Amino acid sequence: MKKIIKLLSLVVMLAVMVSCSSTSKTQAVKYNDIRATFVTTQGDISFYLYPEASPVTVANFINLAKRGFYDNTKIHRAVENFVVQGGDPTGRGDGGPGYSIPDEFSKWLDFYQPGMLAMANTGPETGGSQFFFTLYPADWLNNKHTIFGEYIEEKDFNNIKKLEVGDVIKEIKFTGDVDLFLSLHKAQVEEWNATLDKNFPNLKKYPIKDKNEFSGESQAYYDELQRIYTKKDQKEEEEKEWFIPRFIRATEKKIKDSKNN
Known part of the structure; x- marks a missing residue:
């Protein structure tokens, strides 16, 4: 219990340090908390999403899910001790949405731990709709596949390990303000939707709201995303802030696992 209290205290202190520096940072802490739950034949699997690291990838994923693109699609690849892959509407492994999205790499997200949610591709800049979950560390995938999520609790990871070829993703649900986030990428999302x-x-229709509908919140959040999203080849000093969102999520995961045990 004492360890949990110490972890909570540290998280609170870090959150205060971040949120006190500007109003826009407060918005980022609030709106970056977007989570996705895959409803599958092996149970629900929930992930933190990382819009602060992979904004285009997250926008694409949310839009596809909201339009029902992933509904009732099958797991088409399952490699023991490696990955489980889905997101292909054909179920064959060679399908996609008909367009490609760019790679997005961040140094604070890597494959040195299992349970990562990442984009499948056939080479640089060829992501589309297919994604995979890692079952074990796979560092050779670093800077080759965009990571945009990470499992939340141990029960989620256990359900990932149960998935086999033929299992079905019934739907994907979200918590967090996805409408605000999508509004920041309205032009790009509408291009994808065409x-x-x-x-x-x-496919289902899911209109994208205009960011003006969110008053000043949208611009503040957008400015903050632009500030904290840094390409992997930029200054090392800027990378120090990347630790905070991941630390908060990791600490929350440890607390939940401690309660379950």
Whole structure:
């Protein structure tokens, strides 16, 4: 119990340090907390998403999920002690949305631990809709595949390990203000949607709101994302802040695991 209290105290202190520096940082702490839950035939699997590290990838993933692109798709690849892969509407492993998205790499996200949610691809800048969950550390994937999420609790990781080829992702649900986040990428999302509407005319519609509907919150959040999203080849001093969001999530995970044990 004492260890948990110390961890909580440290998290609170770090959160205060971050939030006190500016109003926009407070917005980022609030709105970066977007989580995705995969409803599968092996149970629910929840992930933290990382819009502060992979904004384009997260926007693409949320939009596809909200439009029902992933509903009732199957796990088409499962490699023991490596990865489980899905997100292909054909179920064959060679399908996608009809467009590609760029890679997004951050030094504070890596494959040195299991349970990461990342984009599958066929080479640089070829991500689309397919994703995978890692079962074991796989450091050779670093800077080759965009990481955009990480499992939340041990029960989520246990359900990942149960997945086999043929298991179904029934739907993907979200918590957090995804409408605000999507509004920041409205032009890009609508471009993707034009391709989706052409290739998959039966998908659900999910209108993207204009960022002006969110008053000043949208611009403050956008400015903060621009500030903390740093390409992997930029100054090392700027990377120090990347530790905070991941530390908070990791600490929350440890607390939950301690309670479960």
